Amino acid sequence: MRTVDPIKHEEKRREILDAAGRCFVRKGFQGATIASICAEAKISPGHLYHYFASKEAIIQEMVKARLNATARFFGKAVDGADVLATILAGVEASMTDAKNIGQEMRIDMLAEAGRNPDMAKIIEENSSALRAQISDFLRKGQARGQIDPELDPMVTAGVLLSMSDGLKTLSLRNPTLDVAKNIQVLKILFARFLAPPKS
Amino acid sequence: MRTVDPIKHEEKRREILDAAGRCFVRKGFQGATIASICAEAKISPGHLYHYFASKEAIIQEMVKARLNATARFFGKAVDGADVLATILAGVEASMTDAKNIGQEMRIDMLAEAGRNPDMAKIIEENSSALRAQISDFLRKGQARGQIDPELDPMVTAGVLLSMSDGLKTLSLRNPTLDVAKNIQVLKILFARFLAPPKS
Amino acid sequence: MRTVDPIKHEEKRREILDAAGRCFVRKGFQGATIASICAEAKISPGHLYHYFASKEAIIQEMVKARLNATARFFGKAVDGADVLATILAGVEASMTDAKNIGQEMRIDMLAEAGRNPDMAKIIEENSSALRAQISDFLRKGQARGQIDPELDPMVTAGVLLSMSDGLKTLSLRNPTLDVAKNIQVLKILFARFLAPPKS
Amino acid sequence: MRTVDPIKHEEKRREILDAAGRCFVRKGFQGATIASICAEAKISPGHLYHYFASKEAIIQEMVKARLNATARFFGKAVDGADVLATILAGVEASMTDAKNIGQEMRIDMLAEAGRNPDMAKIIEENSSALRAQISDFLRKGQARGQIDPELDPMVTAGVLLSMSDGLKTLSLRNPTLDVAKNIQVLKILFARFLAPPKS
DNA sequence: CATGAATGAGCTTTCATTCAT
DNA sequence: CATGAATGAAAGCTCATTCAT
Numbered sequence: 001m002r003t004v005d006p007i008k009h010e011e012k013r014r015e016i017l018d019a020a021g022r023c024f025v026r027k028g029f030q031g032a033t034i035a036s037i038c039a040e041a042k043i044s045p046g047h048l049y050h051y052f053a054s055k056e057a058i059i060q061e062m063v064k065a066r067l068n069a070t071a072r073f074f075g076k077a078v079d080g081a082d083v084l085a086t087i088l089a090g091v092e093a094s095m096t097d098a099k100n101i102g103q104e105m106r107i108d109m110l111a112e113a114g115r116n117p118d119m120a121k122i123i124e125e126n127s128s129a130l131r132a133q134i135s136d137f138l139r140k141g142q143a144r145g146q147i148d149p150e151l152d153p154m155v156t157a158g159v160l161l162s163m164s165d166g167l168k169t170l171s172l173r174n175p176t177l178d179v180a181k182n183i184q185v186l187k188i189l190f191a192r193f194l195a196p197p198k199s
Numbered sequence: 200m201r202t203v204d205p206i207k208h209e210e211k212r213r214e215i216l217d218a219a220g221r222c223f224v225r226k227g228f229q230g231a232t233i234a235s236i237c238a239e240a241k242i243s244p245g246h247l248y249h250y251f252a253s254k255e256a257i258i259q260e261m262v263k264a265r266l267n268a269t270a271r272f273f274g275k276a277v278d279g280a281d282v283l284a285t286i287l288a289g290v291e292a293s294m295t296d297a298k299n300i301g302q303e304m305r306i307d308m309l310a311e312a313g314r315n316p317d318m319a320k321i322i323e324e325n326s327s328a329l330r331a332q333i334s335d336f337l338r339k340g341q342a343r344g345q346i347d348p349e350l351d352p353m354v355t356a357g358v359l360l361s362m363s364d365g366l367k368t369l370s371l372r373n374p375t376l377d378v379a380k381n382i383q384v385l386k387i388l389f390a391r392f393l394a395p396p397k398s
Numbered sequence: 399m400r401t402v403d404p405i406k407h408e409e410k411r412r413e414i415l416d417a418a419g420r421c422f423v424r425k426g427f428q429g430a431t432i433a434s435i436c437a438e439a440k441i442s443p444g445h446l447y448h449y450f451a452s453k454e455a456i457i458q459e460m461v462k463a464r465l466n467a468t469a470r471f472f473g474k475a476v477d478g479a480d481v482l483a484t485i486l487a488g489v490e491a492s493m494t495d496a497k498n499i500g501q502e503m504r505i506d507m508l509a510e511a512g513r514n515p516d517m518a519k520i521i522e523e524n525s526s527a528l529r530a531q532i533s534d535f536l537r538k539g540q541a542r543g544q545i546d547p548e549l550d551p552m553v554t555a556g557v558l559l560s561m562s563d564g565l566k567t568l569s570l571r572n573p574t575l576d577v578a579k580n581i582q583v584l585k586i587l588f589a590r591f592l593a594p595p596k597s
Numbered sequence: 598m599r600t601v602d603p604i605k606h607e608e609k610r611r612e613i614l615d616a617a618g619r620c621f622v623r624k625g626f627q628g629a630t631i632a633s634i635c636a637e638a639k640i641s642p643g644h645l646y647h648y649f650a651s652k653e654a655i656i657q658e659m660v661k662a663r664l665n666a667t668a669r670f671f672g673k674a675v676d677g678a679d680v681l682a683t684i685l686a687g688v689e690a691s692m693t694d695a696k697n698i699g700q701e702m703r704i705d706m707l708a709e710a711g712r713n714p715d716m717a718k719i720i721e722e723n724s725s726a727l728r729a730q731i732s733d734f735l736r737k738g739q740a741r742g743q744i745d746p747e748l749d750p751m752v753t754a755g756v757l758l759s760m761s762d763g764l765k766t767l768s769l770r771n772p773t774l775d776v777a778k779n780i781q782v783l784k785i786l787f788a789r790f791l792a793p794p795k796s
Numbered sequence: 797c798a799t800g801a802a803t804g805a806g807c808t809t810t811c812a813t814t815c816a817t
Numbered sequence: 818c819a820t821g822a823a824t825g826a827a828a829g830c831t832c833a834t835t836c837a838t
Contacts, residue, residue: 028314030229034812044820046814055812111310113371114303115227120371127372151387155380158373159388166365169309172319173326174357181354188350189358192391211801233829243803245831254829403821410822426712428627432808442824444810453808502711508766509708513625518769525770549785553778556771557786564763570710570717571724572755579752586748587756590789631833641799643835652833 013051016041017062025104029059029112060118063109066102067126071133078133083141084194087160088187094167095183106168131157141194148196156194163190212250215240216261224303228258228311259317262308265301266325270332277332282340283393286359287386293366294382305367330356340393347395355393362389411449414439415460423502427457427510458516461507464500465524469531476531481539482592485558486585492565493581504566529555539592546594554592561588610648613638614659622701626656626709657715660706663699664723668730675730680738681791684757685784691764692780703765728754738791745793753791760787 019041023032034055038045052058080086094103113120134157141147167186171177218240222231233254237244251257279285293302312319333356340346366385370376417439421430432453436443450456478484492501511518532555539545565584569575616638620629631652635642649655677683691700710717731754738744764783768774 026314028229028310030227031314033810035810045812046821047819049813050818107306107310107313110368110371111227111306114306115225115230120374123372124374131373151384152380155377155384158369158376159381159384161372162365162369163362163388164365165368166361166363169364170357170361172309172312173322173360174330175319175323177357178354181351182358185350185354185358189362189388189392193388198397208801232827234827242801244829245804246802248830249801407822424712426627426708428625429712431806433806441822443808444825445823447809448822505704505708505711508769509625509704511769512704513623513628518772521770522772529771549782550778553775553782556767556774557779557782559770560763560767561760561786562763563766564759564761567707567762568755568759570707571720571758572728573717573721575755576752579749580756583748583752583756587760587786587790591786596795630831632831642833643800644798646834647797 009051013061014065016043016048016051017058017065020058020062021066021102021105024059024062024108028108056118060122063105063119063122064126066105067122069102071126071129074130075133078137083137083144083146084191085146086137087194088190091164091167091186091190092183094164095170095179095186103168106165107172110165127158127161130161133157134160138194145196147194151194160190208250212260215242215247215250216257216264219257219261220265220301220304223258223261223307227307255317259321262304262318262321263325265304266308266321268301270325270328273329273332277336282336282343282345283390285336286393287389290363290366290385290389291382293363294369294378294385302367305364306371309364326357326360329360332356333359337393344395346393349396350393359389407449411459414441414446414449415456415463418456418460419464419500419503422457422460422506426506454516457510458520461503461517461520462524464503465507465520467500469524469527472528473531476535481535481542481544482589484535485592486588489562489565489584489588490581492562493568493577493584501566504563505570508563525556525559528559531555532558536592543594545592548595549592558588606648610658611662613640613645613648614655614662617655617659618663618699618702621656621659621705625705653715656709657719660702660716660719661723663702664719666699668723668726671727672730675734680734680741680743681788683734684791685787688761688764688783688787689780691761692767692776692783700765703762704769707762724755724758727758730754731757735791742793744791748791757787 016037020032020037023037023040026032027036034045034048037058038048041048052061077090078086080089109119109123113123131154135153138147138151138153138156142149142151142153170182215236219231219236222236222239225231226235233244233247236257237247240247247257251260276289277285279288308318308322312322330353334352337346337350337352337355341348341350341352369381414435418430418435421434421438424430425434432443432446435456436446439446446456450459475488476484478487507517507521511521529552533551536545536549536551536554540547540549540551568580613634617629617634620633620637623629624633631642631645634655635645638645649658674687675683677686706716706720710720728751732750735744735748735750735753739746739748739750767779
């Protein structure tokens with residue numbers, strides 16, 4: 001009796017997705033090969049197709065997993081008492097620990113979404129969920145007088161999300177950039193944008 | 200006998216670069232094939248190599264040409280009398296005519312720069328030039344009291360450039376987005392960021 | 399589970415090398431194509447690269463294998479009691495069974511060595527080993543009074559090796575050549591060259 | 598009236614053949630490209646086909662020209678008073694000025710003849726002519742008592758020709774070879790082979 | 797005579813995927 | 818479950834040759 005242990009199966013899938021993630025970060029979605037993913041995951045190519053139907057499926061699942069991780073992480077981050085301070089801390093964290101929560105692939109994912117409808121849909125759904133989270137958080141801030149009540153929470157959430165994409169391109173465009181100075185200016189930007197106008 | 204005609208040669212090169220550009224927008228740098236570029240340019244694969252040494256060379260020249268076009272366009276845009284108003288108009292233009300000055304490839308170029316040193320160098324040099332332009336413009340605005348004099352012009356220029364990358368991801372993340380509302384919020388963002396604080 | 403079977407792998411490599419050898423004999427190193435080698439070996443082009451990294455690698459391994467076979471064959475041949483008689487028998491064998499021990503490619507290999515440093519190195523090392531074998535054999539003959547003691551064994555070995563290249567060109571230059579007569583003259587040549595002068 | 602100056606035409610052909618020769622020496626028959634020959638001859642590819650029907654035709658004419666040059670050179674060399682001394686001097690010359698009379702391609706030509714019937718025919722005809730020349734010369738030597746009268750002149754001529762091919766492989770097989778020592782041994786070889794037996 | 801633009805078949809190599817074991 | 822042998826359809830690129838001017 002061949003009992004397929006569903007837990008082990010799921011574990012293996014996760015291992016492969018992790019390995020694939022490392023390869024995609026190094027080489028991009030198209031540049032990474034099934035062979036390299038197999039080498040990284042220490043399995044044979046034939047075996048990989050036991051777990052995933054195609055390279056495309058791996059990419060999609062991997063991206064979903066990373067986006068979900070981001071959203072979960074985000075959900076936790078987003079319950080500080082001081083809404084604006086929390087956001088500013090998030091900007092700073094994004095600039096200093098650039099390598100953490102699966103953010104290395106953000107630009108690749110967005111580029112891919114520009115021409116691959118499946119990827120576009122994934123990004124869209126995740127963005128929509130994130131916007132809702134951020135929007136709620138902003139509303140809380142508005143209720144507490146920490147965020148300008150004139151700003152439409154949902155639209156503002158979308159703008160914040162896309163501006164955070166911009167954070168990822170700063171160091172691509174300027175490898176010798178002075179992180180501290182940029183954080184300072186970025187904090188001014190977000191603070192002035194979001195804070196309620198004085199008087 | 201003295202044929203050669205370097206003008207025709209240059210014209211053909213430009214035609215091929217244009218065709219390549221269209222293919223890259225559709226499929227990405229890696230996804231577009233030499234065959235597809237040749238079909239688009241209506242030449243044979245062999246002939247393409249009369250004009251370019253490799254696919255890589257085509258990508259690089261095409262990207263440089265587009266970035267230069269952007270920089271030129273930018274140079275013209277950036278001499279309005281009212282610096283802040285000019286920037287806000289630029290934000291609005293970027294949101295409404297998203298398809299004009301070779302901007303469709305921005306995210307692809309940045310993604311490619313993340314793992315291709317040659318592309319990284321091209322992006323870096325162009326970004327450096329753009330930052331210098333924007334920085335000069337901001338300084339002018341500061342002299343005229345239109346821009347907050349406390350902001351470091353060069354750092355702020357870099358931040359503006361990267362935030363403008365974010366503009367490109369807005370519609371990727373939210374295809375049903377209300378452009379007018381977003382423009383309104385974005386104008387608030389940039390205006391509050393850059394305007395001199397009220398005394 | 400522990401399949402792998404390095405023996406089968408090695409067997410397949412040998413099969414491919416043999417097939418490649420037949421193609422190279424027919425068409426030369428540059429004239430033979432990967433496709434023709436695959437057809438001869440009855441495998442797909444993709445599969446060939448499971449076993450060899452490149453066409454160049456196939457050429458080199460194949461040449462090395464043939465040269466080693468020659469050297470082994472040579473080592474056995476070269477232990478007759480009568481040194482001079484053994485050499486003369488070798489000349490005769492070389493003229494009569496021209497097609498056996500992988501000698502069909504000798505001239506191609508030497509031509510290739512003239513412009514390919516990797517091939518030059520392979521030929522050089524093999525030649526050096528063969529010269530050492532022949533030299534030892536000649537010294538034995540000198541000790542036994544069968545070979546002229548005045549001849550420098552190493553230099554003479556090199557000369558014999560290169561003269562044996564000449565044997566391969568005889569029939570190329572003269573397809574209607576009378577083998578028997580040529581053997582007779584060649585035996586005179588080598589005998590007079592090597593035999594101790596009559597007191 | 599377009600008068601085709603046949604002398605100029607012939608001159609141009611010769612120039613192209615010379616250029617082709619240099620390319621073939623550097624890269625081999627298959628390795629040299631029409632483009633490289635055109636560059637070397639400073640003409641355009643289209644123009645080259647005014648003078649030659651195909652690459653194959655260039656190769657054949659070039660080889661014929663070189664072989665004829667060799668034969669002419671040979672004809673002159675071969676009328677010394679002392680036949681054996683002339684041959685030994687030829688051996689020495691062949692070892693010291695390896696780059697003179699178009700001999701750099703000998704091995705390539707022979708390799709090509711092994712699989713290309715057209716080339717085989719060319720080599721064959723030239724070899725036949727050379728054998729006749731050498732044979733005549735040997736006969737003269739026999740008449741003068743300088744060459745062993747027992748040797749069949751025609752067969753011996755063929756053997757000498759092929760042994761001279763071997764001279765070309767000496768330095769291919771042993772790049773650090775001591776030319777002086779080899780010349781010495783080679784002279785012994787040819788002298789003992791050809792000289793009339795004492796008493 | 798002379799150019800170089802243009803062709804297209806064919807080259808080596810890669811890679812997602814399937815299959816026998 | 819797991820392997821790696823095997824496939825075959827491209828991919829980027831080369832090059833002898835032809836053609837319009």
